[in-house]
Amino acid sequence: MRAPVLLRKGFGLIQKLRPEHMTSFITPEADLFTVWHLGVPDVCADSWTLTVGGMVSRALTLSLEDLAGLPQTEITAVHECAGSPLAPTVPQRRVGNVRWGGVRLSELLHLAGIEEGAAYVISTGVDHGVYDGTHHQRYEKDLPLGKALDGSVLVALAVNGEALPVRRGGPLRLVVPGYYGTNSTKWLDSLTVSDRRSGSAFTTKYYMDRPENGSGSPSPVWELAPNSCLVSPLDGDVHVGEPVEIRGWAWAHEPVTSVEVTTDGGRTWNPAQVATRVEHGWQGFGFPWTPTSVGEYVIACRATTGSGATQPDTPRRNRIHQRVIFVDQPA
Amino acid sequence: MRAPVLLRKGFGLIQKLRPEHMTSFITPEADLFTVWHLGVPDVCADSWTLTVGGMVSRALTLSLEDLAGLPQTEITAVHECAGSPLAPTVPQRRVGNVRWGGVRLSELLHLAGIEEGAAYVISTGVDHGVYDGTHHQRYEKDLPLGKALDGSVLVALAVNGEALPVRRGGPLRLVVPGYYGTNSTKWLDSLTVSDRRSGSAFTTKYYMDRPENGSGSPSPVWELAPNSCLVSPLDGDVHVGEPVEIRGWAWAHEPVTSVEVTTDGGRTWNPAQVATRVEHGWQGFGFPWTPTSVGEYVIACRATTGSGATQPDTPRRNRIHQRVIFVDQPA
Incomplete structure (x- = not known):
């Protein structure tokens, strides 16, 4: 041709x-x-x-x-x-x-x-x-x-x-x-x-x-390394004492079996609820969180697959996705 | 009374x-x-x-x-x-x-x-x-x-x-x-x-x-520990190949003598230009940066004083301030 x-x-x-x-x-x-x-x-x-x-x-x-x-x-x-x-x-x-x-x-x-x-x-x-x-x-x-x-x-x-x-x-x-x-x-x-x-x-x-x-x-660069992203909350739409759902998507070449969420910049990680994979689609995850203090929070998520592969916190293609949010007092 | x-x-x-x-x-x-x-x-x-x-x-x-x-x-x-x-x-x-x-x-x-x-x-x-x-x-x-x-x-x-x-x-x-x-x-x-x-x-x-x-x-909790914050750029207003000035403020109980800026999540740090302190005011800093690739960048700043005190990257009051920005291609 x-x-x-x-x-x-x-x-x-x-x-x-x-x-x-x-x-x-x-x-x-x-x-x-x-x-x-x-x-x-x-x-x-x-x-x-x-x-x-x-x-x-x-x-x-x-x-x-x-x-x-x-x-x-x-x-x-x-x-x-x-x-x-x-x-x-x-x-x-x-x-x-x-x-x-x-x-x-x-x-x-x-x-x-x-x-x-x-x-x-x-x-x-x-x-x-x-x-x-x-x-x-x-x-x-x-x-x-x-x-x-x-x-x-x-x-x-x-x-x-x-x-x-x-x-x-x-x-x-x-x-x-x-x-x-x-x-x-x-x-x-x-x-x-x-x-x-x-x-x-x-x-x-x-x-x-x-x-x-x-x-x-x-x-x-063939198989998808484990990766995930945060969808919610967005910056600054969170008030102290108000429950919010931290949500996002996780994926890899093989099913993601766990997603962890941190709200303190990686000091502690909490298991999220993860949807079962359908075909090769991404998997929704959710973690309920109620901030107890006004201030800045570094929230992040990381996905792990059945074979134990997970996301690094170093500059890599699938680096852990984080977001800095501010928690306000209700006006 | x-x-x-x-x-x-x-x-x-x-x-x-x-x-x-x-x-x-x-x-x-x-x-x-x-x-x-x-x-x-x-x-x-x-x-x-x-x-x-x-x-x-x-x-x-x-x-x-x-x-x-x-x-x-x-x-x-x-x-x-x-x-x-x-x-x-x-x-x-x-x-x-x-x-x-x-x-x-x-x-x-x-x-x-x-x-x-x-x-x-x-x-x-x-x-x-x-x-x-x-x-x-x-x-x-x-x-x-x-x-x-x-x-x-x-x-x-x-x-x-x-x-x-x-x-x-x-x-x-x-x-x-x-x-x-x-x-x-x-x-x-x-x-x-x-x-x-x-x-x-x-x-x-x-x-x-x-x-x-x-x-x-x-x-x-008396003396101000070294601290700094980013003012610019805001999320997503950066285009690849376009020079941007990373700007912010730095302060401490004593003068800040250096501010470093990272655009790769802390892998490498670059010295910023720092204004001289006037009285107990905060000090402006600036670092010129031209992103060379579309994608996500974790930018952060850290202030150091004359006595060598600096900011930690652990959950502390004066934790290093970072921001995640996306660099786009011009439309």
Whole structure:
């Protein structure tokens, strides 16, 4: 396919909602953050094709009509930006929770037939351009074959029940629930089964995390680390002696089994009530609190998963989210 | 003097400005926080008298007219609430910077003549009532004689050039620059020179700090510990690549000699420019910053004095003040 004209050139992002504004379980598409690395291509859905190739028995070329004719699946999944790979320790807090619709990647891979020795699926989009001072011919990511086959990964045609807008990666994008957004290649036109990782800068240079202590090998930014955000209370709307509910959302690649809340800047932590995870959606949590003294309170939350992974209080992508609030006397 | 009728009964406070709103060097009186422990007495300035007694050669009884006839002094001083003695580790951040006017306490003590062996000056107000479940006949504080004589302590008749409102402790209050507000007795009607501390609950029970490690003797809440607050930027008004000035105020009982600012949650600290202290006023500081990446930043400031005292990052009255801000891309 010839490289399409770009509607927008270069990196860009749109973020309307910050964590404290994420009040609904499903984020309206118009409120979900949008990030692009290279540009937004001017795509035509009518002639769109997706190829499935590489280490497969039968290479496929599918039109949108072909894809619409295959069994459709919907999955609710938290969608989180990994943050800038140029500043991986700055928490970016671009997140939402939406309902994706499309064809299971596992279905396509079974149709194509995976060859022995395959280990990864490489996805490419038609966007192209300059990122971090270098021209990239296309955006390209990879994911392990095991994840590609787990039934959650979609070749998505819809979000929240509507066709994917171009800005959102439409007409076709990959969606990898449980992985950071960078892996969910937009404007998807090819899937390649491979025995090795993609050599693209977006898999080898960017989105490779160095261990926090500086030693050891970098690892791909794939699975969502445990994270959580506070939705309520907002600054200054709290009065002494008045009960308030500290609320927010928690998520990870695996279910969050506990959320703790502090109202004293981390000196003491209290267990919150946490909703059970549905599919790959985020989990609401709540903790009732009645401030007993006027003043400044540092409130924060931290999520822990069943395997014991939790959030650090050091500058990291999933740093514990905190807020400073003032408790007033009623007027 | 007979106990006056109360305009308001019991503890109360008014706080209109939080740290981020303290944008002017001199805080307008109407914007300065107001706290009272026992009530606000209905006082009559016409018949007001101040007695100076105890270990003095000549006991004095002074009318407001007598006081107005003595040399008047003005002093700019930061005015900070120590916070609730029932929750001394919650930062309260009730603070302002005003210009007090009145007669030097040292002048009155020289007129009265201090006797050998004197060590404290005890001040009492005419407010009375219930605090923390106990009735108190009057509000009473003390201060060391050395501080009382240092020339900064005023028997104040004015604030920001106007007569003291009753709510503010008028017609007469003590002002102890460099000490927490609790020491600046309002509705002042007597000063007593003594060889020992006051036995009042407000000096022996309340406003006595236990050491942070739990061992050792409690100490009076007198001198202002180093503290600082951020005024700018406010949440979310920052765009990536745009220079912003991180600004705020710093103060202590002694001059602040350095202020450090962090934009990465305390991983690295940068020296700010700090204004020289004028009298006991707070000191402005500024640090130019250009965020290079979209995302969440934890910014904070900490003040250090010439003697090396600084602010802790643990729940304490003068805990480091921080703010979480989001840096956006320009729309």
